[in-house]
Amino acid sequence: MSERLGCTPSQTVGPYLHIVLPWSDGPFVVPDGTSGSFWVTGRVFDGNGDPVTDGLVETWQADPDGRFDHPDDPRGATKPAIPGFRGFGRCATGTDGEFAILTVKPGPLPADDGRTEAPHLDVSVFARGLLNRVVTRMYFPDDVAANDADPVLASIDDPQLRSTLIAIPNDEGGLRFDIHLQGAHETAFFEL
Amino acid sequence: MTNLVLPNYPKLVGVHPDLDSPDYRGTTLRHPLRAPIDLPQRLTEVTGPLLGEGRLGAFDNDLTKQHDGEAQGQRIIVHGRVLDDGGKPLPATLIEIWQANAGGRYRHVVDNWPSPLDPNFTGLGRTLTDDAGRYQFTTVKPGAYPWRNNDNAWRPAHIHFSLFGRSFTQRLITQMYFPDDPLFFQDPIFNSVRDEKARQRLISRYDHSATIDHWALGFEFDIVLRGASSTPFESAEEDDDE
Numbered sequence: 001m002s003e004r005l006g007c008t009p010s011q012t013v014g015p016y017l018h019i020v021l022p023w024s025d026g027p028f029v030v031p032d033g034t035s036g037s038f039w040v041t042g043r044v045f046d047g048n049g050d051p052v053t054d055g056l057v058e059t060w061q062a063d064p065d066g067r068f069d070h071p072d073d074p075r076g077a078t079k080p081a082i083p084g085f086r087g088f089g090r091c092a093t094g095t096d097g098e099f100a101i102l103t104v105k106p107g108p109l110p111a112d113d114g115r116t117e118a119p120h121l122d123v124s125v126f127a128r129g130l131l132n133r134v135v136t137r138m139y140f141p142d143d144v145a146a147n148d149a150d151p152v153l154a155s156i157d158d159p160q161l162r163s164t165l166i167a168i169p170n171d172e173g174g175l176r177f178d179i180h181l182q183g184a185h186e187t188a189f190f191e192l
Numbered sequence: 193m194t195n196l197v198l199p200n201y202p203k204l205v206g207v208h209p210d211l212d213s214p215d216y217r218g219t220t221l222r223h224p225l226r227a228p229i230d231l232p233q234r235l236t237e238v239t240g241p242l243l244g245e246g247r248l249g250a251f252d253n254d255l256t257k258q259h260d261g262e263a264q265g266q267r268i269i270v271h272g273r274v275l276d277d278g279g280k281p282l283p284a285t286l287i288e289i290w291q292a293n294a295g296g297r298y299r300h301v302v303d304n305w306p307s308p309l310d311p312n313f314t315g316l317g318r319t320l321t322d323d324a325g326r327y328q329f330t331t332v333k334p335g336a337y338p339w340r341n342n343d344n345a346w347r348p349a350h351i352h353f354s355l356f357g358r359s360f361t362q363r364l365i366t367q368m369y370f371p372d373d374p375l376f377f378q379d380p381i382f383n384s385v386r387d388e389k390a391r392q393r394l395i396s397r398y399d400h401s402a403t404i405d406h407w408a409l410g411f412e413f414d415i416v417l418r419g420a421s422s423t424p425f426e427s428a429e430e431d432d433d434e
């Protein structure tokens with residue numbers, strides 16, 4: 001076994017991330033007008049309940065068939081059926097801490113222990129004052145049985161904490177997913 | 193099909209800063225109070241966006257040539273490799289950088305300290321690593337700048353780096369510093385990395401072999417992302433049955 005190199009530490013994005021990180025097409029996991037697409041919107045809050053106005057939210061997900069166009073998917077990299085599906089979304093937070101990602105629902109995923117993961121998005125949050133990203137997951141509110149069987153959700157005993165991972169339907173036919181970095185409503189964050 | 197064999201990225205110990213780092217006041221209301229929950233690495237975590245050439249503009253790797261005139265300041269070349277901790281180069285991975293100008297001023301609406309903007313410098317860079325994991329930017333050396341963390345606080349000169357690697361697990365945003373900066377001692381962001389050896393890995397190396405006579409000083413900055421513990425599987429014999 002050869003010796004491993006030391007990894008480069010994380011540092012905060014600071015307050016000036018807008019110079020390069022927000023892309024004009026960043027929020028579009030799928031192209032505008034894609035059939036079945038919807039907006040995931042939410043706000044990021046700090047421990048005082050104030051909006052985080054200088055953050056960045058990124059999402060990563062499978063396509064609706066539960067596949068990834070990626071060589072490390074042992075089922076084989078698969079081109080998504082939806083033209084322009086990127087799987088990745090990125091949005092800086094605005095003056096109310098808000099972000100928005102246009103996407104489609106990913107499929108469920110097989111897990112290596114023979115179980116099935118409910119549809120979910122992996123979510124990273126970067127901000128001034130965060131010396132490393134924080135990572136969470138967003139699940140879908142209509143997947144009650146699948147969420148109950150999901151191995152990650154099932155590993156969280158506290159129902160209130162578990163509920164921070166499940167998006168809420170909004171009036172526009174999309175989903176709301178608020179992220180609380182700290183405090184009584186603190187979102188469940190993961191160690192990768 | 194049930195037997196999924198996935199790469200595994202061992203957790204890093206003692207490399208990244210604590211999110212709760214009170215000397216950096218911005219962390220006070222933004223670090224989670226609860227310990228993070230262990231997330232087994234599954235399909236979503238071991239895959240990630242593979243973003244290619246479409247993200248790059250014409251002069252994205254030369255920050256001195258993005259305007260009609262030349263940027264002010266000490267021209268530098270920053271180059272290096274992106275590797276995983278097993279020493280394997282990461283080819284075709286997107287790197288995004290941003291930085292202050294030579295006077296320490298960002299072209300950004302919330303930066304208004306009294307140092308001039310340079311009309312010929314934006315401070316935005318992007319590139320992809322080549323087959324050997326190498327990257328290179330031409331830019332100017334950024335200046336130090338003051339911030340409001342505490343009295344007379346100055347950030348050491350730095351360039352912000354954002355990297356994707358090949359998986360969600362490898363995603364990293366960091367800052368590159370310059371050798372022998374006299375401001376290190378008082379900077380709570382640099383010093384939030386508690387381990388001395390890990391902290392030194394944030395500092396680029398002056399590289400005379402990359403320095404170009406009568407043109408630019410060279411600095412080398414290798415970036416090491418956490419790697420998978422071993423080659424996880426051979427997928428060649430398994431056909432995709434789509």
Ligand SMILES: [Fe+3]
Binds near residue numbers: 347352
């Ligand atoms: Fe900075």
